[in-house]
Amino acid sequence: MKKWMRLFLKKIMRMLLLLLFVSVGAFLLVSLSPVDPLQANIGQTALGALSQEQIAKLETYWGVNEPLMERYMVWAGDFLRGDMGVSLLYRQSVSSVIMQKLLNSLLLMTFAWVISGVFGFVLGVLSGMNRGRTIDKAIKCYALLTASTPAFWLALIFLLLFSVWFKLFPIGLSVPIGMEAASVRLSDRLWHAALPALTLSVTGISNIILHTREKMIDVMESEYVLFAAARGEKKWEIFKNHGFRNVLLPAITLQFASVSEIFGGSILVEQVFSYPGLGQAVVTAGLGGDTPLLLGIAVISAAIVFSGNFVADILYGAIDPRMRKGGRP
Amino acid sequence: MERIPVLNVENLSVSFSQYAGVLRKKQIEAIKDLNVTLYPGEIVAVAGASGSGKSLLAHAILGILPYNASMGGRISYCGNSLTSAQAQELRGKEIVLVPQSVSYLDPLMKVGPQIRKNAKDKPSREKTLEIFNRYGLAAETENLYPFELSGGMARRVLISTAVLEKPKLVIADEPTPGLDAAAAKRVMEHFREIADEGAAVLLITHDLELAIETADRIAIFYAGTTLEEVQASDFAEGLKLHHPYTRALWQAMPRNGMQVPKGI
Numbered sequence: 106m107k108k109w110m111r112l113f114l115k116k117i118m119r120m121l122l123l124l125l126f127v128s129v130g131a132f133l134l135v136s137l138s139p140v141d142p143l144q145a146n147i148g149q150t151a152l153g154a155l156s157q158e159q160i161a162k163l164e165t166y167w168g169v170n171e172p173l174m175e176r177y178m179v180w181a182g183d184f185l186r187g188d189m190g191v192s193l194l195y196r197q198s199v200s201s202v203i204m205q206k207l208l209n210s211l212l213l214m215t216f217a218w219v220i221s222g223v224f225g226f227v228l229g230v231l232s233g234m235n236r237g238r239t240i241d242k243a244i245k246c247y248a249l250l251t252a253s254t255p256a257f258w259l260a261l262i263f264l265l266l267f268s269v270w271f272k273l274f275p276i277g278l279s280v281p282i283g284m285e286a287a288s289v290r291l292s293d294r295l296w297h298a299a300l301p302a303l304t305l306s307v308t309g310i311s312n313i314i315l316h317t318r319e320k321m322i323d324v325m326e327s328e329y330v331l332f333a334a335a336r337g338e339k340k341w342e343i344f345k346n347h348g349f350r351n352v353l354l355p356a357i358t359l360q361f362a363s364v365s366e367i368f369g370g371s372i373l374v375e376q377v378f379s380y381p382g383l384g385q386a387v388v389t390a391g392l393g394g395d396t397p398l399l400l401g402i403a404v405i406s407a408a409i410v411f412s413g414n415f416v417a418d419i420l421y422g423a424i425d426p427r428m429r430k431g432g433r434p
Numbered sequence: 435m436e437r438i439p440v441l442n443v444e445n446l447s448v449s450f451s452q453y454a455g456v457l458r459k460k461q462i463e464a465i466k467d468l469n470v471t472l473y474p475g476e477i478v479a480v481a482g483a484s485g486s487g488k489s490l491l492a493h494a495i496l497g498i499l500p501y502n503a504s505m506g507g508r509i510s511y512c513g514n515s516l517t518s519a520q521a522q523e524l525r526g527k528e529i530v531l532v533p534q535s536v537s538y539l540d541p542l543m544k545v546g547p548q549i550r551k552n553a554k555d556k557p558s559r560e561k562t563l564e565i566f567n568r569y570g571l572a573a574e575t576e577n578l579y580p581f582e583l584s585g586g587m588a589r590r591v592l593i594s595t596a597v598l599e600k601p602k603l604v605i606a607d608e609p610t611p612g613l614d615a616a617a618a619k620r621v622m623e624h625f626r627e628i629a630d631e632g633a634a635v636l637l638i639t640h641d642l643e644l645a646i647e648t649a650d651r652i653a654i655f656y657a658g659t660t661l662e663e664v665q666a667s668d669f670a671e672g673l674k675l676h677h678p679y680t681r682a683l684w685q686a687m688p689r690n691g692m693q694v695p696k697g698i
Contacts, residue, residue, distance in 0.1 A: 328535075328537045328538045329538055329539055331498060332531065332538040333540070335496050335525055336530070337522070337524075342552075345552075346552045347543065426581075427581050
């Protein structure tokens, strides 16, 4: 138990360190960018109408000429207190914008994550168990094909096929157009999330398939599977007794590590489907010079991706007896 | 009355097809013209250098050669030729393998269930404990994972897998590496015991001393084939050794002066 606590604390420390680096990096990049804080805050026309004195006054008010380090400390201090600043584009606090967008994105990403995980695992196992056969070749072919398909292109094709031609799914957004927010049902949301989620799954699945397939082949070529065969275990028994449990561990790691990929993919897909999620918000913030929102999203997404890997580590330790009992891995 | 051999391997050859370059396939012959015969109750050692492909003999008999391997010659079991379908039927029951190391056990499965192939019925559990008792393993060993076993325990667990059912042919593939002389001797006693119960034991080893001590007959394996088969006692005394390699091997043994003749 003590060992667990130490491991846990170590991971948390690592996460805090990572967030520190990400925030410093993002802050540095933003301050190096040509975005003029005054212009971004009050607008081009208003800036033109101000006198030099007023500009100087505003500059001191916002701390434009303070050293970088000091500005960072002020921002980070507010961030730690829960104040992430106000988004310039949405005119709301950054935390509420992120919360709102994140909920939309999470719906999409969870959907894609579960589908690509389950189907990727099953197809990968099937492929690895039947290495060299027709079914393996078919699955591998599919995986390689989707792996080399850009997510945004696939999104466009899906949009064209299912929304424009077959009219099965809405063409964009996360809720029906012109409907009151209060009367939006969960089914409406799911219906709008379906196509972007499907796109994300299709592109995310190939990675899972190919990795699971490799692991399955490793397991099938292992000495313990050879011995199981020597003891008369049939193919299904070998999978049931040895294959499944041995391929599940790497699959879990892979599944949680794929959070980052789904997250990255969602940016492109949300853009194509005009889906108001975190991915779209980050693009809008980037293009519109909305630095508070950009910084907030950078830190929050780093935290989410890290959490994925963190959960994988914890689960691995709980499931693998070699880790759990503290032996050599 | 003529005794029927449990196992008779005649002119066995095993070869692999491998890609040499992009499209050209090459056949690599790992075993050729191998002969070995085992009668009930005896231990026959196939002795040869490490990494010379001796394990393939075991895999060929069990019918578990890798997919890119092909096999020639004749293997007969209890008087009938052993087809791959029969091998599949018999392996793990009448023909068993004792593998060489703990890496042949599933790292994520507890030892007990692994020995009884995940069977959960009471007789199987009792049988496991009975075998553990026979080999001096504590009942708690059942709940250990392979990585928690010591070298000697692992060896006994591996032997335990062989005696779950009543085997007629036990193939022991390098059963003693990493064990000290005393432990290795104990392991060999276990195999002698199994042979005394009526099974034939095929001992695949690189340890010539050990083979002389425990086996009834020794087949000298070199360059993918068995050069000659001699009585262990004859080999010990250096008698009736016809092949130059066998004679050289005998001379190279510590007790015979460790001389290495030229040209070998």
